[in-house]
Amino acid sequence: MSVDPPLFQLSEVGSTQNWLKERHRQSWLPHGAAVFADIQTEGRGRPGNRWTHRPGNLAMSILLHSDPAGTTFPWTLVVAHVVLSILEQTVGSGFGIKYPNDLYWMEPEAKVGGILVESSGEGSYFVGVGLNRQDPELPGAGAMIRKGRPLPPDPIELPKRLQEALLSPEGFAGIEPGLSNHLLWKDQWVVWSLPEGPGMGKVQGLDERGHLKLLFPDDASGTLPVQVRGIRKIDP
Numbered sequence: 001m002s003v004d005p006p007l008f009q010l011s012e013v014g015s016t017q018n019w020l021k022e023r024h025r026q027s028w029l030p031h032g033a034a035v036f037a038d039i040q041t042e043g044r045g046r047p048g049n050r051w052t053h054r055p056g057n058l059a060m061s062i063l064l065h066s067d068p069a070g071t072t073f074p075w076t077l078v079v080a081h082v083v084l085s086i087l088e089q090t091v092g093s094g095f096g097i098k099y100p101n102d103l104y105w106m107e108p109e110a111k112v113g114g115i116l117v118e119s120s121g122e123g124s125y126f127v128g129v130g131l132n133r134q135d136p137e138l139p140g141a142g143a144m145i146r147k148g149r150p151l152p153p154d155p156i157e158l159p160k161r162l163q164e165a166l167l168s169p170e171g172f173a174g175i176e177p178g179l180s181n182h183l184l185w186k187d188q189w190v191v192w193s194l195p196e197g198p199g200m201g202k203v204q205g206l207d208e209r210g211h212l213k214l215l216f217p218d219d220a221s222g223t224l225p226v227q228v229r230g231i232r233k234i235d236p
């Protein structure tokens with residue numbers, strides 16, 4: 001008999017990500033166990049970054065004990081796909097992904113959310129999702145979801161939908177074209193920085209592992225792994 005994983009709702013927390021890790025350390029949680037909070041005071045972004053949360057925004061973390069089923073994509077991209085689908089169903093079209101983990105409003109470009117995937121080191125993942133419907137205080141940390149078309153008002157609807165979708169029994173085969181179509185800056189020049197140095201290329205799409213396909217200035221092609229911190233658009 002399978003048991004539905006818990007969905008914890010907290011009125012206030014430092015970081016849902018830290019809370020879930022600690023809760024799982026104290027007492028083992030099943031695949032799909034999740035937490036969301038009305039107030040998050042010490043949200044974490046990708047290493048070194050803070051994440052500002054205003055009440056009404058989504059701050060949620062989910063524990064996943066396996067790699068995504070039916071795809072060779074990593075959880076970062078699968079979660080981006082799932083969040084984009086939910087946003088399109090509930091808010092409308094116009095959302096996209098800035099590789100590898102930022103959720104964007106495409107026109108005018110504005111970050112509306114971010115995904116933080118952390119490995120447990122034992123084959124499990126803690127996946128944090130922050131989604132803004134209120135302007136955060138810090139410039140660059142996010143943007144308001146289009147005025148007049150807010151996120152679903154019921155605070156539990158989004159976390160429930162997200163948890164259910166990530167546990168989809170059908171798996172995630174066939175998400176590549178949809179994700180590729182939602183990539184920000186397709187056919188545009190971007191730069192990035194990796195430990196081995198900076199690089200520049202034109203965004204083409206995603207390969208079968210979810211790596212970003214690029215055309216380099218010398219006409220060679222290659223890929224960027226999801227481990228890249230982020231890409232930035234430039235005028236060549």
Ligand code: BTN
Binds near residue numbers: 049051
């Ligand atoms: C990023 O854009 O760098 C990722 C932001 C991830 C923020 C979410 S909010 C819920 C979860 N708890 C945290 O402390 N961080 C993530």
